[in-house]
Amino acid sequence: MLRAKNSLGVIFFPAYDWAISATHPEREERLLYTQDQLREEGLFDIEGITEYKPLVAALEDVERTHFCFPNVESVCTKSHLISAGGAIRAAQLVMEGEKDKAFALVRPPGHHAMKSVHGSRGFCNINIEAVMIEYIREKYGALKIAVVDTDCHHGDGTQDVYWNDKDVLFISMHQDGRTLYPGSGFPAERGGVNAYGKTLNIPLPPNTSDTGFLHAIENVVLPVLDDFKPDIIINSAGQDNHYSDPITNMNFSARGYAKLNELLNPHIAVLEGGYSIQGALPYVNLGICLAMAGIDYEHVAEPDFSPQRYAQTEQVTEYIEKLSKELLASYFASAAPDIETLVKETGYERDGDFIVRAKDVYYDTDGISESQIESVVLCPDCSGTLRLETWSSVNPLSLGVEVPVGACDRCLAIGRKVLEQACANEKYRYVQSINRRDKEYMRYGF
Missing domain, CATH: 3.40.800.20 (Histone deacetylase domain)
Structure with a gap:
């Protein structure tokens, strides 16, 4: 056989x-x-x-x-x-x-x-x-x-x-x-x-x-x-x-x-x-x-x-x-660009703890248009907490917050603060939280 x-x-x-x-x-x-x-x-x-x-x-x-x-x-x-x-x-x-x-x-x-x-x-x-x-x-x-x-x-x-x-x-x-x-x-x-x-x-x-x-x-x-x-x-x-x-x-x-x-x-x-x-x-x-x-x-x-x-x-x-x-x-380039050059090359702008970029996404199968403002904590110790504002032709302004796998204490604290502020802000119709460090996944607003 x-x-x-x-x-x-x-x-x-x-x-x-x-x-x-x-x-x-x-x-x-x-x-x-x-x-x-x-x-x-x-x-x-x-x-x-x-x-x-x-x-x-x-x-x-x-x-x-x-x-x-x-x-x-x-x-x-x-x-x-x-x-x-x-x-x-x-x-x-x-x-x-x-x-x-x-x-x-x-x-x-x-x-x-x-x-x-x-x-x-x-x-x-x-x-x-x-x-x-x-x-x-x-x-x-x-x-x-x-x-x-x-x-x-x-x-x-x-x-x-x-x-x-x-x-x-x-x-x-x-x-x-x-x-x-x-x-x-x-x-x-x-x-x-x-x-x-x-x-x-x-x-x-x-x-x-x-x-x-x-x-x-x-x-x-x-x-x-x-x-x-x-x-x-x-x-x-x-x-x-x-x-x-x-x-x-x-x-x-x-x-x-x-x-x-x-x-x-x-x-x-x-x-x-x-x-x-x-x-x-x-x-x-x-x-x-x-x-x-x-x-x-x-x-x-x-x-x-x-x-x-x-x-x-x-x-x-x-x-x-x-x-x-x-x-x-x-x-394999020997020297990575400095942070400011990286921020510029990747299309982001600085905003306090965050680096920010705007994106537009088209859903060709469903005919949906989405706009995003993606903000990531600039962090040398982990992948950085993500704050994603999003709205589309089918959903009003909403927010996603992610604390990444292996998050440092600073990014965990920032993620919790962003989530707390978002839940108290009526401008967001839906708020979703992905906390990988604590393994917590929550939805708010419906």
């Missing part, structure tokens, strides 16, 4: 009862062919590979991660909670030693959901990886975590959630934002002042093939991970870089995805995008499962794949090689 080198748990949740619409790319059929392929290939007959059912994420799991306005129930369905619960189940399997690795094959996806949530954007309501990460840090300690997002679209939501978090490294490989939604993810986006350098974006040109993706992994991602030394590596495993995906412009193959996973060697993978329901997902998911289990995947190939047809041009190769050198050099 074939045996897995690494024991693998596969959590499967296709969400048959949920879709944005009957013809939308994110719909019920997305994982049906994957389910058939995995069973036809006998994946679960391999010793060491086991299928698991997802959990249902609790409201508290979401509340420790997001400011949801007016509440969690208004911005996500039971299917979203089960999708996040599938990611949590993957974390449990690995963290408790039941499996070496785990792959959450779940939908709906989540990596475009930001810290503040008023609705759905980029097909995402809540950020399932972030919910999982915060579950890990709540239950298993304040670990250093690296997220490598290989979805074709920039993981702007995950970047936003961890923009100010010095203990979470976020790396996104994606199609250049000048050519694809959400129009972000450029090298200059490197994290907030308290976590500068803990965000790394690798924008790749359209028509990048296996060669380009694997070059970026080997020459940028792996050296950075080796320097950061995370306790856990998570692959935000979007599959819409595939050459057959209907809404992107890349030339990645199923075998290339498997090789990427072998090189990256993540503890946990969580499915994100990928909308070639028949042409890509069954083959890519099989390849990733085999690679995570340490089993040969060379036989995995799409029936219509031709390496010559989908090879990248010499110009694309040269561009990626140059970009990789620049990104790695920038990450």
